[in-house]
Amino acid sequence: MLRDIEVSEVGMGCMAFSHSYGKIPTEEYSIEAIRNGFEHGCTFFDTAEVYSQGLSDIGHNELIVGKALKGVRDKAVIATKLFLSVPAFGSVYGTVRKHLEASLKRLQTDRADIYYLHRMGMISVEKVAEAMGKLIDEGLIRGWGLSQVDVDMIDRAHKVTPLAAIQNIYSMVERDSEDKIIPYCMENNIGFVPFSPIASGLLSGKITAETKSEHYDDVRNWVPQLSKKNIVGNQPIVDLLKKYAEIKNATPAQISLAWMLYKYPNVVPIPGSKNKERIIENLDSSLVELSEEEFISLENSLNECKVYGHRGLGGF
Numbered sequence: 001m002l003r004d005i006e007v008s009e010v011g012m013g014c015m016a017f018s019h020s021y022g023k024i025p026t027e028e029y030s031i032e033a034i035r036n037g038f039e040h041g042c043t044f045f046d047t048a049e050v051y052s053q054g055l056s057d058i059g060h061n062e063l064i065v066g067k068a069l070k071g072v073r074d075k076a077v078i079a080t081k082l083f084l085s086v087p088a089f090g091s092v093y094g095t096v097r098k099h100l101e102a103s104l105k106r107l108q109t110d111r112a113d114i115y116y117l118h119r120m121g122m123i124s125v126e127k128v129a130e131a132m133g134k135l136i137d138e139g140l141i142r143g144w145g146l147s148q149v150d151v152d153m154i155d156r157a158h159k160v161t162p163l164a165a166i167q168n169i170y171s172m173v174e175r176d177s178e179d180k181i182i183p184y185c186m187e188n189n190i191g192f193v194p195f196s197p198i199a200s201g202l203l204s205g206k207i208t209a210e211t212k213s214e215h216y217d218d219v220r221n222w223v224p225q226l227s228k229k230n231i232v233g234n235q236p237i238v239d240l241l242k243k244y245a246e247i248k249n250a251t252p253a254q255i256s257l258a259w260m261l262y263k264y265p266n267v268v269p270i271p272g273s274k275n276k277e278r279i280i281e282n283l284d285s286s287l288v289e290l291s292e293e294e295f296i297s298l299e300n301s302l303n304e305c306k307v308y309g310h311r312g313l314g315g316f
């Protein structure tokens with residue numbers, strides 16, 4: 001649950017159909033992949049207005065998500081994001097609404113279920129919260145959220161208009177949010193939506209120091225845990241996942257997701273993949289049941305591993 005919005009235990013990050021992981025699939029393939037995810041039980045789909053190759057074709061991803069979910073719209077929860085890093089010209093409400101209207105048109109819908117501010121930038125969070133409250137009252141969004149924010153920002157925003165979800169980076173190798181943010185969200189009935197939950201592929205165990213990323217629009221060129229040196233340094237974490245994958249007859253990516261699903265009741269990860277089979281594999285992580293003993297032993301072993309590379313809440 002993301003506040004009062006019901007979603008599947010695992011969602012689908014749709015970004016890679018348009019952005020961030022090199023060559024994008026055809027529109028036909030992407031639409032089918034999203035529909036397959038839906039048919040497999042996924043009801044939570046994550047997109048953003050800026051997701052497009054090289055950030056040059058705004059709305060590309062929303063158009064695909066809109067086409068894929070047309071016809072099943074009422075059974076799907078769509079989360080999208082607006083990018084507004086500098087103070088709005090005119091009223092913040094007017095600017096946010098303009099972005100939202102464009103997104104809704106591309107998504108072929110009359111409402112967004114969750115509308116996030118993608119990055120804080122230099123805008124007053126109180127003004128954004130006020131604008132989001134108005135959009136909720138008008139029925140144009142069901143809930144709102146922030147992305148890559150600390151607990152002070154969350155608290156300031158939540159006091160103006162209660163938040164439905166926080167979307168921060170979170171995985172076995174990016175655990176900054178465990179300290180204050182996830183507990184705050186739990187106490188205040190706010191969903192926590194981890195992005196890059198498989199650490200951009202590292203935790204699948206499929207990446208080695210020899211794996212080559214693509215030249216254009218591929219975050220794997222700079223994700224710190226994926227430098228040649230750090231892939232080697234992080235191998236004990238991957239080995240740990242492989243060990244549990246064997247015990248549980250699952251895959252390392254599934255164990256990394258099952259770990260966070262077990263750990264927190266309010267966490268809904270949105271793994272990203274542009275591969276139909278892996279999308280199903282990731283959704284099925286909700287079927288991997290860790291016992292209390294298995295979780296504790298996995299957690300203890302993880303805590304003993306040093307993590308090489310850190311993105312944190314500061315950047316992308």
Ligand SMILES: NC(=O)c1ccc[n+]([C@@H]2O[C@H](COP(=O)([O-])OP(=O)(O)OC[C@H]3O[C@@H](n4cnc5c(N)ncnc54)[C@H](OP(=O)(O)O)[C@@H]3O)[C@@H](O)[C@H]2O)c1
Nearest residue numbers: 013014015195196197198199200201204253271272273274
């Ligand atoms: N709020 C924000 O600022 C923000 C930032 C980044 C992302 N996001 C959202 O979060 C979603 C997920 O993040 P992400 O895509 O960066 O990271 P991720 O889910 O941690 O990892 C994606 C990478 O892992 C690979 N992968 C995924 N599942 C796999 C599996 N089972 N086996 C092997 N490899 C696998 C994918 O390759 P293949 O495609 O080849 O499977 C891709 O290279 C995005 O789609 C987006 O919606 C939000």
